[in-house]
Amino acid sequence: MSTLRPIDLALFAFVAVLFIGTGFAQSWNVTLTILNMGLISAIMALGVNMQWGYAGLFNVGIMGFVALGGLGAVLVSMPPVGEAWAQGGIRLLAGLVLGAATVTAAILAWARLTRFRGLAVAGILLIGFFVFRSVFDGGVQAVEAVNPAVTGYLGGLGLPVVLSWPVGGLLAAGAAWVIGKTALGLRSDYLAIATLGIAEIVIAILKNEDWLARGVKNVIGLPRPVPYEIDLQNSEAFVARMTAWGFDPVTASSITVKLGYTALFLLVLAILLWLAQAALASPWGRMMRAIRDNETAAEAMGKDVTRRHLQIFVLGSAVCGLAGAMMTTLDGQLTPGTYQPLRYTFLVWVMVIVGGSGNNWGAVLGGFLVWWLWVQVEPIGAMLMEAITSGMADGSWLKAHLLEAAAHMRLLTMGIILLLVLRFSPRGLIPER
Amino acid sequence: MIDLLNALVVLGNFVIVPAVSYGAQLALGALGVTLIYGILRFSNFAHGDTMAFGTMAVILTTWGLQSIGIGFGPLPTALLALPVGIAVTAALMLGTDRLVYRFYRRAKAVPVTFVIASLGVMFVMNGLVRFIIGPDDQRFADGERFLISARDFRTLTGLDEGLAIRTTQVITVVVAVIVVAALFWFLNKTRTGKSMRAFSDNEDLALLSGINPERVVVITWLIVAALATIAGTLYGLDKSFKPFTYFQLLLPIFAAAIVGGLGSPLGAIAGGFVIAFAEVTITYPLKKVLGYLLPEAWEPASLVQLLSTDYKFAVSFVILLIVLLFRPTGLFAGKSV
Numbered sequence: 001m002s003t004l005r006p007i008d009l010a011l012f013a014f015v016a017v018l019f020i021g022t023g024f025a026q027s028w029n030v031t032l033t034i035l036n037m038g039l040i041s042a043i044m045a046l047g048v049n050m051q052w053g054y055a056g057l058f059n060v061g062i063m064g065f066v067a068l069g070g071l072g073a074v075l076v077s078m079p080p081v082g083e084a085w086a087q088g089g090i091r092l093l094a095g096l097v098l099g100a101a102t103v104t105a106a107i108l109a110w111a112r113l114t115r116f117r118g119l120a121v122a123g124i125l126l127i128g129f130f131v132f133r134s135v136f137d138g139g140v141q142a143v144e145a146v147n148p149a150v151t152g153y154l155g156g157l158g159l160p161v162v163l164s165w166p167v168g169g170l171l172a173a174g175a176a177w178v179i180g181k182t183a184l185g186l187r188s189d190y191l192a193i194a195t196l197g198i199a200e201i202v203i204a205i206l207k208n209e210d211w212l213a214r215g216v217k218n219v220i221g222l223p224r225p226v227p228y229e230i231d232l233q234n235s236e237a238f239v240a241r242m243t244a245w246g247f248d249p250v251t252a253s254s255i256t257v258k259l260g261y262t263a264l265f266l267l268v269l270a271i272l273l274w275l276a277q278a279a280l281a282s283p284w285g286r287m288m289r290a291i292r293d294n295e296t297a298a299e300a301m302g303k304d305v306t307r308r309h310l311q312i313f314v315l316g317s318a319v320c321g322l323a324g325a326m327m328t329t330l331d332g333q334l335t336p337g338t339y340q341p342l343r344y345t346f347l348v349w350v351m352v353i354v355g356g357s358g359n360n361w362g363a364v365l366g367g368f369l370v371w372w373l374w375v376q377v378e379p380i381g382a383m384l385m386e387a388i389t390s391g392m393a394d395g396s397w398l399k400a401h402l403l404e405a406a407a408h409m410r411l412l413t414m415g416i417i418l419l420l421v422l423r424f425s426p427r428g429l430i431p432e433r
Numbered sequence: 434m435i436d437l438l439n440a441l442v443v444l445g446n447f448v449i450v451p452a453v454s455y456g457a458q459l460a461l462g463a464l465g466v467t468l469i470y471g472i473l474r475f476s477n478f479a480h481g482d483t484m485a486f487g488t489m490a491v492i493l494t495t496w497g498l499q500s501i502g503i504g505f506g507p508l509p510t511a512l513l514a515l516p517v518g519i520a521v522t523a524a525l526m527l528g529t530d531r532l533v534y535r536f537y538r539r540a541k542a543v544p545v546t547f548v549i550a551s552l553g554v555m556f557v558m559n560g561l562v563r564f565i566i567g568p569d570d571q572r573f574a575d576g577e578r579f580l581i582s583a584r585d586f587r588t589l590t591g592l593d594e595g596l597a598i599r600t601t602q603v604i605t606v607v608v609a610v611i612v613v614a615a616l617f618w619f620l621n622k623t624r625t626g627k628s629m630r631a632f633s634d635n636e637d638l639a640l641l642s643g644i645n646p647e648r649v650v651v652i653t654w655l656i657v658a659a660l661a662t663i664a665g666t667l668y669g670l671d672k673s674f675k676p677f678t679y680f681q682l683l684l685p686i687f688a689a690a691i692v693g694g695l696g697s698p699l700g701a702i703a704g705g706f707v708i709a710f711a712e713v714t715i716t717y718p719l720k721k722v723l724g725y726l727l728p729e730a731w732e733p734a735s736l737v738q739l740l741s742t743d744y745k746f747a748v749s750f751v752i753l754l755i756v757l758l759f760r761p762t763g764l765f766a767g768k769s770v
Contacts, residue, residue: 058545060478129739182754186761188545189476189695193687194757197750200684208743341680342559346552353549408563415556419533422550 004361008430015368022376029251032258034375035368039265040327042367045351046272046360047319053358053432054280055312056292058188061179061195063344064202065172065317069324070334071206072168074213077223077329078156081146084211088142089154092211095136102128143211153214162225165268165325172321173314175202180313185306191313199345206336213334220333226260229253261330268326269364272319276360288312289358320348342411347374350418356428365430373417374410381409435592440725442594446583452713453706454602454671457609460705461664462682463689464616464698465657471633471696472653473534475547480661480686482558485679486525487662488669489566491518492573499575507577508604509670515663523658529554530654538650555680562676571674574601601670612663613702616656620698625652633696681746685712688749692756694763703764708749716742 004012019038023031044062051057106124113120144152175198183194207216232238232253242252279285291298291305299305328334347370355366385406392399421428462484469477477483494514498504505513533550579585580603583595620626625648632639632649640646665679672678689708693700718738740747756763 056545058548182758186757189548190691190757190761192476192478192548193684193691193753194750197684197688197746197753200681200746201744201750204743204746208741340677342556346556349549349552350556405564405567408560408568410560411556412560412564415553415558415560418553418556419550422546422553423533423536426546 004430008361008365011365011429015365015372018369018372022372028255029258032255032262034372036258036261036265036330037327037375038368038371039262039269040323040330041348041351041371042364043265043269043272043323043326044320044348045355045363045367046269046276047316047323048348048352049316049355049357049360049363050276050319051313051316052352053360053363054285054288054292055309056188057184057309057313057316058192059195059313059316060192060341060345060349061197061199062320062348063339063341064195064199065175065320066324066327066344067199067202067206067336067339068171068175069165069168069321069326070328071213072171072321073161073164073222073325073328074219074334075156076159076164076167077161078219079158081151081153081155084143084146084151084154087146088139090139091135092139092143092154095132095139098128098135099132102132140209140211148210148217151214152217153211153219160225161223161329162264164329165322168325168328169318169322172324173318176314176317177310180310184309184313196341199341203336203339206334206339213336216337218333218335218337222329222332222334224332225264225329226257229257232256265326265330268322272322273360273364280360347414350414352428353418354421354428356430356432358432359428359430362428362430362432366428369429370414370417374414377410377413378407381406381413384409436725439592439594440722442586442592442596443721443725446594446596448710448713448717450596450598450602452710454605454667455713456706456709457605458664458668458671458705459682459685459689459709460702461609461612461660461667462686463693463701463705464613465660465664466686466690467693467696467698467701468653468657468660470690472629472649473538473547475544475551476687476695478548478551478683479555479558481680481683482555482562482676483522483526483658483661484665484668484682485562485674485676486558487518487522487658488665488674488679489562489676490521491515491662491666492566492571492669492674494518495573505576507600509574509576509601511573511575511666511670512604512608515666518666519659519662522662523655525558526654526658527651530650559676559680566676568676571669573674574670576600599671601667605667605671608663608667612660616660616698619656629653684746685709685749688753692752692763694765697763697765700763700765707764708752711752712745712748715739715748716745 019031019035022034044066047065048059048062051059102124105128106121109120109124110117143154146152179191179194179198183191206213209215210217213219229250230253233249238253238256239249242249280288287298287303288308290301291303291308295305351366351370352363353366354370355364356362382403385402389399389402462480465483466477466480469475469480491511491514494517495509495511498510498514503513504510533554534547537546537550577600580598580600581589581596583597586592586596587594618626620630628639628644629649629652631642632644632646636646639649665674668679668682685708686705689704690701691704692707693702693704716738720737723737
């Protein structure tokens with residue numbers, strides 16, 4: 001079942017031609033930039049495909065899980081800020097522990113008490129909230145006051161950044177577990193709304209909790225898993241070899257760095273794809289699809305539908321978190337202000353639907369193809385607008401408006417592609433088999 | 434006694450008045466979502482962008498009216514432009530239904546297919562709005578700004594605190610009341626409205642009794658277009674118009690519809706006000722109110738702002754979770770398809 005038809009190989013070849021063509025038409029640097037994000041997009045699409053394609057779960061909070069992965073990258077790789085820890089780190093952590101204790105106490109009270117439990121839970125939560133704030137706020141102020149222009153946060157663990165990728169996945173998995181526990185087992189729309197909400201909240205937390213990851217002040221200069229361009233350019237051996245091969249050392253250095261990322265990401269994608277294919281072909285994968293296709297029948301056969309749903313939801317979200325950590329590593333910075341649902345949630349959905357829901361290869365293909373389109377639609381749109389408006393008089397407002405609006409062609413194009421695929425080829429380019 | 438009045442006025446000025454108008458806007462939005470859910474049986478993710486599109490049509494018409502010198506006296510010109518905006522949005526809705534949704538309806542597709550199609554529609558509408566009017570903030574409220582300004586209120590009553598009521602807030606509430614009254618009259622008293630409710634309650638039975646489903650669908654879209662345009666315009670008048678903000682309204686609107694019970698119009702209104710009051714109360718610093726109410730020794734040192742305003746989404750979300758956990762069908766039992 002994991003075999004690819006000739007036409008699927010042709011589709012992959014077509015996408016390869018698109019990327020290579022970009023290399024010739026624009027530059028190889030651009031190709032590699034798109035390719036690296038394409039690899040990350042493919043991983044996100046794999047994660048969503050597990051939830052949607054295997055199990056039929058509708059998750060529209062991908063952005064939140066991706067951002068949590070990015071947070072993981074910061075928390076693992078940045079050096080700890082000793083001063084901040086000394087000033088208020090302990091108090092801040094104590095506050096967080098108190099908050100967690102309050103929630104746990106409330107849950108326990110709800111489960112154990114038989115009388116007045118509503119009142120008791122409300123009381124615990126109310127008192128706990130004020131105790132939490134009184135301890136926590138002081139810690140936050142102390143931490144954020146430490147050299148706010150450069151740090152003002154607790155920093156991370158100072159470990160190699162590659163370690164952060166699984167950690168990012170774990171963070172996303174934790175959030176997914178909480179959401180899944182509440183919203184799964186109810187009507188499918190509820191999961192959609194709940195995930196939409198958690199994504200907004202994750203972004204709000206990242207933007208506002210400066211002690212965590214500097215909020216909108218952004219964490220920049222994350223350590224890299226690959227060498228820096230400038231080090232390569234300063235290395236005589238590198239310069240000598242590149243000159244001998246007839247390349248410009250500056251261009252070659254940036255391409256070498258990008259190729260380093262490409263190799264790392266390809267490795268991750270290959271492992272994930274292999275795991276995903278193995279899982280899909282296993283009895284577990286058959287059970288998942290059986291549940292997706294007929295929940296009632298699967299339940300009658302003794303399958304715990306809600307539990308399986310929770311499992312796959314957590315797994316898929318973890319993959320998205322992993323991709324998020326990789327993306328933050330690639331960017332070298334965490335910028336909470338740039339997370340937008342249309343780009344990080346709904347675009348991934350376009351990838352999965354266009355590629356072929358339920359088919360891992362399809363999701364990967366969709367990731368590459370749609371990401372390439374997303375990047376290239378803007379210059380193509382601008383060219384198209386140039387062509388359309390070339391007959392108009394210079395200086396007319398319509399011409400100016402059309403040229404300016406060309407930048408917004410992306411969303412329009414993605415929507416039309418999604419609608420067309422959904423209508424005329426609802427199973428996607430590489431359908432499930 | 435004076436302290437109590439002052440506290441009430443502060444609360445009214447910063448919490449009650451804004452929450453009432455915001456609640457009315459959410460309620461109108463949630464009514465649209467809930468109607469689509471009841472009749473067409475899917476969660477319409479394009480609703481926020483439908484509101485944005487409708488508002489854009491109203492803004493463009495308003496600018497047109499203003500440029501030929503037509504105003505509405507002390508009221509915003511946008512109210513005059515509303516019918517045009519509704520007509521344009523209705524045309525777009527019917528076109529979308531014809532091009533996108535009708536196919537899946539005929540194919541008897543599962544609800545989630547409709548939801549994904551609505552994602553596509555969301556992208557297209559979002560793109561259209563950005564394409565036509567751009568992604569920037571637009572303010573289009575004109576006419577009288579205040580019904581009562583804070584200073585007038587102070588001189589009038591002699592209290593220390595002022596209560597400002599903006600014209601747009603009053604208009605929001607008045608228009609919302611009229612729209613809701615008209616909608617309920619339509620749904621409960623007219624033959625078409627009854628056929629819509631019958632269709633929502635039991636599709637097969639409705640079809641058996643000779644109700645034309647396509648007609649019901651067309652009327653639903655017309656009503657939804659009107660509701661979305663009005664809700665969007667009122668929100669834009671009260672605050673400002675920015676396409677991305679409208680997209681983000683999706684969450685509180687859905688929360689309102691679910692809290693009230695999806696498919697229940699009455700629930701949508703209740704849900705809208707629950708969400709709005711919770712959001713505004715929890716994100717407003719209550720220090721001043723408590724300062725008037727409590728003895729001086731107890732006066733709180735901090736702002737007593739439970740959550741920063743950036744977490745207003747968290748409020749609708751937590752309410753949503755509580756309702757999902759303890760009363761999954763919502764306050765007014767909605768339907769579960």
